[in-house]
Amino acid sequence: AQSVTQLDSHVSVSEGTPVLLRCNYSSSYSPSLFWYVQHPNKGLQLLLKYTSAATLVKGINGFEAEFKKSETSFHLTKPSAHMSDAAEYFCVVRAGTYKYIFGTGTRLKVLA
């Protein structure tokens, strides 16, 4: 069965410092993995996706994630946090043709 585990429920960083949001996955085959961001009272926006092409995936707003099969990880990073990055981030694995399994989310707080 497919699953994802987001290792931190809350992450706080100072503006201008790097961001690391951790996600581990479990899959019996090569997974399709995604990161979505949700701002307060807003829908979900796709940041990036991995679908067995390049292991380093670049997304929008300066975010990127690296697929590491040996570590079963798909961590999300950004070199320099911006205040507007404060939001909830979800790591997601595709579990069927259209079925998505969401992680429990990581709330990112950016301090001025």
Add this chain to the structure above:
Amino acid sequence: GAVVSQHPSWVICKSGTSVKIECRSLDFQATTMFWYRQFPKQSLMLMATSNEGSKATYEQGVEKDKFLINHASLTLSTLTVTSAHPEDSSFYICSAPGTGENIQYFGAGTRLSVL
């Protein structure tokens, strides 16, 4: 990218009434749409898969008579919460897969508050 519109964005209703939430794909057709529920400070849980022209497929533990889904056309799916109770208060989000793409497009969500 593709746009999924969800309406209303916020609804308050009395206990015992029914509430209908609409999910529309604005610039593409979606034979399949998905309905999720998000509890406060928790992740999204898939409730059901809405299929155009056929019955919806519900996830285990979701009451199909409580959450009625109708996929009336290739661009519209509706979720009706029947005889709503305070425990049905939640954030409901729909999604639709992009044509030929391996991603989902999500609506902005509907916050339901049942008094």
